[in-house]
Amino acid sequence: MIATCPECAAEISLPADTLESEIISCPECGAELEVISLTPPTLALAPEVEEDWGE
Secondary structure (H helix, E strand, O other): OEEEOOOOOOEEEOOOOOOOOOEEEOOOOOOEEEEEEEOOEEEEEOOOOOOOOOO
């Protein structure tokens, strides 16, 4: 599966065992990306972790 980085437009090859909602890093720009769909493979910038999460 090939997806496109929304930050730098690099093509990213996703492993066959990739799951929806998985967080991956772009090998080109290092952006943290969330897999939002597998059909078609779609990536979005991962949400920033808020300081109050888990409190």
